[in-house]
Amino acid sequence: MLGVFADVHAGEGVTSLLLSLNIFLILMAYYVLKPVREALILGEGSAELKSYMSAGQVVLLAFIVPLYSRLVARFVRIRLINLVTVFFVSCLLLFYVLARFHVPLAIVFFLWIGIFNLMVIAQFWSFANDIYTKDQGERLFAIVGFGASLGAVTGSRVADVLIEPVGIYQMMLVGAGVLMAQLAITNYLDRRGPGQVTPATAQGASTAPKTSGSDAFALVFRTRYLLLMALMLMLLNWVNTTGEYILGRIVTDTVSKTVAAGQGTGLSTEQLIGDFYSKYFTYVNIVGLVLQLFVVSRVVKHLGVSKAVVIHPLISLCAYNVLIFIPTLTAVLTAKVAENSTDYSLNNTVRNMLFLPCTYEEKFSAKQAIDSFFVRMGDVLSAGLVFLGTAVFSLQTKQFALVNAVIVLAWLALAWQVGQRYQTLTEERGPKPAAV
Numbered sequence: 001m002l003g004v005f006a007d008v009h010a011g012e013g014v015t016s017l018l019l020s021l022n023i024f025l026i027l028m029a030y031y032v033l034k035p036v037r038e039a040l041i042l043g044e045g046s047a048e049l050k051s052y053m054s055a056g057q058v059v060l061l062a063f064i065v066p067l068y069s070r071l072v073a074r075f076v077r078i079r080l081i082n083l084v085t086v087f088f089v090s091c092l093l094l095f096y097v098l099a100r101f102h103v104p105l106a107i108v109f110f111l112w113i114g115i116f117n118l119m120v121i122a123q124f125w126s127f128a129n130d131i132y133t134k135d136q137g138e139r140l141f142a143i144v145g146f147g148a149s150l151g152a153v154t155g156s157r158v159a160d161v162l163i164e165p166v167g168i169y170q171m172m173l174v175g176a177g178v179l180m181a182q183l184a185i186t187n188y189l190d191r192r193g194p195g196q197v198t199p200a201t202a203q204g205a206s207t208a209p210k211t212s213g214s215d216a217f218a219l220v221f222r223t224r225y226l227l228l229m230a231l232m233l234m235l236l237n238w239v240n241t242t243g244e245y246i247l248g249r250i251v252t253d254t255v256s257k258t259v260a261a262g263q264g265t266g267l268s269t270e271q272l273i274g275d276f277y278s279k280y281f282t283y284v285n286i287v288g289l290v291l292q293l294f295v296v297s298r299v300v301k302h303l304g305v306s307k308a309v310v311i312h313p314l315i316s317l318c319a320y321n322v323l324i325f326i327p328t329l330t331a332v333l334t335a336k337v338a339e340n341s342t343d344y345s346l347n348n349t350v351r352n353m354l355f356l357p358c359t360y361e362e363k364f365s366a367k368q369a370i371d372s373f374f375v376r377m378g379d380v381l382s383a384g385l386v387f388l389g390t391a392v393f394s395l396q397t398k399q400f401a402l403v404n405a406v407i408v409l410a411w412l413a414l415a416w417q418v419g420q421r422y423q424t425l426t427e428e429r430g431p432k433p434a435a436v
Contacts, residue, residue, distance in 0.1 A: 005146065006297040007139045016140045018189050019128055020147030025182030026124055027148045029175040030117055031155025031281060033092075036168045037113045039274035040106040042252055052383050053107060057114040061373040064115065069216040069365040077130065078190040080364075081123060085183045088116050092176040099169040114376065120179075122371035125352040126364045127186065134356040134426060138305065142297035145349040149292040152285040152344060160278035164271060216369035219362065225421045226366050229354060230374040232418050235411035236343075237378025238385075239316055239404050243339060245386050246323075246400055247332050251276055280333065287341035296346050305353050306419030312347035313412040315339060320408060323401035332397070354418065357426045 002008040008016065041049060071080055091112055095105055128144055129137065163171060220226045255272045258264055264272055299308050319335035355363050385403060389395035395403075 002143060005293055006142045007301065008143070009139075012136065012140060015131070015189070015192075016143045018185060019131070019144045022147065022182050022185045022189065023121075023124055023128075023144060024147035024151035024154070025178050025185070026120060027151030028155035028158070029178040029182070030113075030121075031152050031285070032159050032171050032178065033113055033175045034156075034281060035159045035163055035274045035278045036171050037110055038248075038277045039163075039168050039270040041110045042248065042270075042273050049107075052387070053110045053114075055380050055383055056107075056111050058373065058376045058380050060111060060115060061376055064119075065216050065369045065373050068119070068368050072361070072364045072368075077127065077364075078187060081127065081186055082183065084123060085120065085179060085186075088120060089176045089179050091116075092172045092179075096169055096172045096176075099172075114379075115372065118372040118375055119368065122368050123364075124186075125355070125371075126367050129352065129355045129358070129363045129367075130360065131189075132356070137353055137356040138300055139297070141349050141353055142292065142300065145296060145345065145352075146289070146292045148348065149285060149289040149345055153282065153289050156278055156281035156285055160275070160282060163274050163278060164267070168270070168274060216365040217373070219366045220369050220374075223362070223366070225418070225425055226358075226362065226370065228414060228418045228421060229351075230370045232411060232414040233351070233370060234374045234378040234381070235407055235414060236312070236347075237375045238381040239320075239378075239407050239411060240339065240343065241379045241382035242385055242400060242404050242407075243320070243332075243336055245382065246397055247280075247336050250332060250397070280336075283333075283337050284340045285344065287337060288343075288345040291341060291345035292349070296349050299346060300350065300353070304423075305350055306423050308346065308350045309354070309419045309422075310412060310415045312339075312342050313408050313415050315342050317405060317408045317412065320401045320405040324398050324405065327397035327401065354422055357422070357429050 002013055002016065041053070068084075071083065075083065095109060095112075099105060128141070132140060158174070159171060162174070220230050251273065255264075255269055255276070258272065259269050267275070299311070316339050319339050323331055323335055355367055358366070385400075389400055389403070393399075
């Protein structure tokens, strides 16, 4: 059955399905919580505040990422994953209690979920990279990524159904429960032992990690391949976040006018915003799910990772060139659905394949720095652009789109270099032993 969607060899199905279920639950939890984030930050704050908060996330990550590197060097793989996941679940329970006492949570929750999203998902893909060989990853990550796409669709639909009748704060408890379920699956995968996953998994489950404990940032800056990836993802997120700002500003204005005109059908501004974003995320994830099922594995198989990595920036370039001439809500929504659905399917799978030829320390420490700090640096650059564009230059939507199109050109150039370096690195390091 799995062979319809990817090239699956005998004995590989169970592990790939368990990994797919694992990331399914992680993304489901995130998308249950994501509309809560939007409702709080846009309801208590504004689209501008949402952009500026990325700077706070970068400051926090500057301290958290080096701490994570020390944890990578100190703990075996499964203990590391357990510690980090339980910490984030505990935070959700604390937020729920604080909400019962009417403590304002918009800023704190926005900062927290931005770090949670990047760190937990990056940690999962580090785990998957450590299990699979390069050949297996290129063939099977499309199936694993399907779990992510399906989890995002399911989570957004759960939020869409529940957020109005139960309220936004109860969604935190739902997210916490889902995260604990995925942690149980991770522990089961790790215990399966040699002969069912890979020799690396057996070693990680029973011995201390053999890493130098070096700082993740130093590792990135001294390795050209990692640095190119870091810069590529930084520009990617700069473009994406600026596009989210454009959409958020239009949505906020539209909802405010709707409520002022008495056409909100009794719902609050926060509920209307949360409802819109639940539907928006659903559109993005349904398209992404279709791409993940029927397109991703075929693109990687026929074009290879080195060419597949440039597809996302090409689509973004087309999207923002359209917005330069048609800066409407429908056009923005269409552009963001096209851009994000590609990001969450093809691009997400390919960018994680890029770590397959890397070392253990690069997969866990460096990947965490790249997927969290450098991605959030893209948010900071976007926040700076929003500030200058609104407070200094009074840019309109089409002008923001023009700036984005220019940034995409630099992103495209970096993506091409990363793809070429991936090929070179694969030849230099060669394959690791295949799974039994």
